[in-house]
Structures are given as C-alpha cells and as structure tokens.
Amino acid sequence: MTKLTEIPQPAPASDDAALPSLPEPAFTDARHHIKIYQGDCLDILAAIPAEKVDLIFADPPYFLSNDGITCHAGRMVSVNKGQWDRSRGPEENHKFILNWLAACQRVLKPNGSLWVSGTAHVIHSVGFAMQQLGFKLLNDISWVKPNPPPNLSCRYFTHATETIIWAAKNKKSRHTFHYKLMKEHAGGKQMKSVWTLPPPERAEKRFGKHPTQKPVALLERILLASSNAKDLVLDPFMGSGTTAIAALRLRRSFCGIEISAQFIAMALRRIGSELVAVFMAAAWLQIDLDLRADPVDRSGLQARKAQWSLPASSPSRLVHRELKFFFVGADERAVVFSVVADSMEDAWRSFRRSSRSHLAIFSVIKTETEIYLAC
Numbered sequence: 001m002t003k004l005t006e007i008p009q010p011a012p013a014s015d016d017a018a019l020p021s022l023p024e025p026a027f028t029d030a031r032h033h034i035k036i037y038q039g040d041c042l043d044i045l046a047a048i049p050a051e052k053v054d055l056i057f058a059d060p061p062y063f064l065s066n067d068g069i070t071c072h073a074g075r076m077v078s079v080n081k082g083q084w085d086r087s088r089g090p091e092e093n094h095k096f097i098l099n100w101l102a103a104c105q106r107v108l109k110p111n112g113s114l115w116v117s118g119t120a121h122v123i124h125s126v127g128f129a130m131q132q133l134g135f136k137l138l139n140d141i142s143w144v145k146p147n148p149p150p151n152l153s154c155r156y157f158t159h160a161t162e163t164i165i166w167a168a169k170n171k172k173s174r175h176t177f178h179y180k181l182m183k184e185h186a187g188g189k190q191m192k193s194v195w196t197l198p199p200p201e202r203a204e205k206r207f208g209k210h211p212t213q214k215p216v217a218l219l220e221r222i223l224l225a226s227s228n229a230k231d232l233v234l235d236p237f238m239g240s241g242t243t244a245i246a247a248l249r250l251r252r253s254f255c256g257i258e259i260s261a262q263f264i265a266m267a268l269r270r271i272g273s274e275l276v277a278v279f280m281a282a283a284w285l286q287i288d289l290d291l292r293a294d295p296v297d298r299s300g301l302q303a304r305k306a307q308w309s310l311p312a313s314s315p316s317r318l319v320h321r322e323l324k325f326f327f328v329g330a331d332e333r334a335v336v337f338s339v340v341a342d343s344m345e346d347a348w349r350s351f352r353r354s355s356r357s358h359l360a361i362f363s364v365i366k367t368e369t370e371i372y373l374a375c
Contacts, residue, residue: 007132008102022047026264031333032275033253034244038264041236041257045103053107053255054176054231056114057222057243059214060100062122093122098129100236105133107234108169111176113138113226116165117214123163135167138175143218144196166226176226185221195221200242207269210240219246227252241267248274272363276328320371327351330360 026038037044088096104114114135116126130137141164148160168175182191200215219242227233229251235243238256240263247254248271258264325347327337337356341347344366351357 008099019049020047026261027268027271029271029275032248034248034256034271035254036238036241036244036256036258036264036267038258038261040259041100042103044257045100045107045236048107048255050106051109051112052232053234054109054112055223055227055252056104056108056112056234056236057117057219058100058104058114058236059117059212059239060097060122060126060237062119062212090125094125094129097122097125098132101126101129101135102133104234104236105135105169110169110172111174113166113168113173113175115222115226116167117143117162118164119159119162123165127165130165130167134170136169136171136173136175137165137167139166139193140164141166142194144194146196146198164222176228178225182225185224197221204242204270207273208240208266210263210266213240214242216242216245216249219243220250223247223250223252238267239263241270244271245274275333276363276365316372318370319373320369322369324367324369326365326367327356327359327361328363328365330362332359333362335365336361 020043022044023037023039025035027036028034101114101116108114116123116130118126127137127140143162143164145160145162148158151158183189185191195218197215197217200213204216205213223233223246227250230253232253232255233243233247234255234257236257238244238258241256244254244256244267246252256267258267322340323342324338324340325344326335327347328334329336336359337351337354339347339350339354341350344364347364347366351361
C-alpha cells in the first residue's frame with residue numbers, strides 16, 4: 001500500500017501566484033454561474049486557487065471494468081465502462097485516490113465538505129486516504145436501490161447499495177448541515193444515514209446514458225443538506241452532469257471537470273433542457289351541430305359522455321402539419337427568432353438571412369403541430 005511519506009501535501013493557500021493557468025472552459029454561463037472544463041481533474045484542480053470551493057461531490061472510477069458481466073434492463077451485458085474504469089492494481093489505485101483527494105482538499109474552503117460515492121471496490125481505499133490526509137469523517141451514507149439488477153453468477157448477494165462518505169476538510173472545520181431541513185424531509189424525525197432512492201428516472205437519461213449516472217434526487221439531497229444558495233459546488237468527475245443539474249435547480253454556482261468530450265456533450269444537452277423553458281398553451285373546442293338534451297338528472301352523465309366520445313378506432317385524416325423552429329439567444333435567454341420551415345436546415349437558412357443573424361444562438365426548439373379530422 002502507498003507509504004505515508006508518499007501522501008501528497010496540499011500547497012499553501014498563499015502560493016496561488018505559482019499556479020498553472022486554467023484552460024478556457026468547454027462551456028460557461030455567467031448568468032447561471034456554470035463553468036465546465038474538459039481535461040484531467042488533477043490538472044484542472046491544480047490550477048484552481050486554494051480555498052475557493054464550498055462543497056465537492058465526487059463519483060470517481062470504481063475500477064470495475066474487469067471483462068466480467070452484469071445485468072442491465074433484463075439483459076446480460078459487459079461490466080466494461082471504458083479505459084478510465086480499468087484497475088491499475090491496489091497500490092496505483094490508492095495513489096490515484098490520494099492525489100485527487102489531496103487536490104480537492106486544497107481547493108475546499110476551511111469549512112467546506114466533500115462527498116464521495118463508491119462501492120466496496122473503491123470506497124474503503126477512499127476512506128483510508130481521507131484519514132491519511134486529515135479529513136474529518138462525518139457520515140457514511142448507505143444509498144439503497146429499491147430494484148437493483150440481479151446477480152447473474154448466483155455466487156454473491158445482489159449488490160443493492162452504494163456508500164457515500166461525507167467528510168469535512170479537516171478536524172477544525174465547522175461544516176454546514178441543515179439539520180432542521182433534513183428533519184422536515186424525513187417526516188419530522190431525524191434523517192438516518194440509510195437513504196432509499198430509486199436510480200435515475202427515464203427522463204434523466206433522454207439525452208444519453210452514462211454507465212454510472214446518479215439520480216438528481218440524490219444530489220439534490222446532498223446539496224440541500226450541506227450547502228447554501230450561491231455556494232460554489234465542484235464535481236471533479238462530472239460525467240453526464242447530474243451535479244450541475246442539482247446545483248442549477250437549487251441556485252448554487254457550479255464548476256465541473258470531465259475528461260470525455262462525449263459526456264460533456266451529454267451534460268450540456270441536459271443543462272440546456274433546464275435553462276430553456278417552453279411554455280405551451282392549447283385551447284380545445286368541440287363543436288357539434290347535433291344538439292343534445294341536458295336533463296337535470298345527472299345520474300347517467302358518465303354513460304352519456306362515453307356514448308358521445310369519438311371511438312379510439314375511428315378513422316381520421318391529416319389535414320394540416322406544421323413545423324416551427326424557435327431560436328433561443330445565448331446572451332439573451334429568450335426566443336430571438338422563429339420561423340415555420342420544412343426542416344432544421346431550412347430554419348437555419350432563414351435565420352442566417354434574417355436581421356437577427358448576428359446573434360449567438362444557445363439552442364433551437366422545434367415544435368410540431370398536426371391537425372386531424374374524423375372521416
């Protein structure tokens with residue numbers, strides 16, 4: 001195991017002038033205080049000034065990719081997630097954990113705290129490294145998954161939990177904890193360290209799937225429990241951006257680090273869906289020329305309604321179809337241009353010919369309207 005003499009020593013807080021410069025962020029939104037950097041977390045963390053971050057949530061590699069099998073959606077699939085999840089051996093794995101934990105400890109404010117998620121494959125090394133670095137261990141949370149995938153080998157208990165360690169920066173830290181709020185969420189009783197939360201909902205994966213994606217509900221609880229509005233939240237292994245979504249919803253500032261361009265793109269699609277709100281109102285009017293009696297006796301109303309309703313199998317024909325595209329500005333978060341067009345390409349051509357073509361566009365929303373008449 002890594003020797004104590006090899007424990008990384010955090011740089012003093014006054015040594016920020018010697019820090020490497022931060023690269024240009026892959027994405028930034030000054031209005032909502034979001035910055036995302038692409039690169040190795042050790043390189044990016046080394047360039048962040050000391051004692052700037054209020055809370056860190058980290059979901060590091062679990063080193064599970066060993067060419068084995070698991071069950072996903074009722075199917076046998078490989079456990080391999082990518083080269084980033086390959087074990088380098090216990091000594092090298094622990095050294096990596098020590099390095100990124102020390103880097104996180106340096107950027108935490110004196111009263112800041114850190115949450116780290118993991119399974120038995122990595123969490124014990126994380127806990128030992130935290131003790132080596134002088135973190136103050138606060139809680140170990142057992143996240144219980146109500147409907148875990150079965151164990152296909154039938155040689156082990158079904159893996160139904162993950163452990164999340166909550167730690168303060170050091171023994172002197174006066175960490176944030178909203179005890180009363182958590183008690184309210186627990187129905188008036190002290191919240192326990194066993195949390196039963198479902199995995200990410202289907203809607204959380206509509207922009208793509210990350211192999212270790214966490215549910216937004218889990219991150220919302222963590223942020224509500226141990227941070228305040230406007231606090232800076234950092235995620236050094238951002239993945240699909242769940243921490244960013246929770247921070248955005250709860251009015252926290254966010255800084256994310258992710259090495260994969262694919263996962264950054266996925267996170268940006270999710271963030272974009274949160275930033276762009278579409279309000280749609282529809283008025284529906286049924287006109288019938290055959291007048292019907294409306295007796296005072298309402299006892300048979302439901303039966304009559306069923307009789308009046310158009311059967312689901314009734315034939316109908318499409319009489320109108322329209323695609324409309326709404327361009328949302330990057331600087332001005334509003335619809336700056338809209339057009340009816342046959343395709344996204346035609347919509348962009350219309351935008352470039354318009355008087356608003358000089359504006360930077362954050363996203364394009366497409367709506368589709370179809371009108372059918374019963375035959």
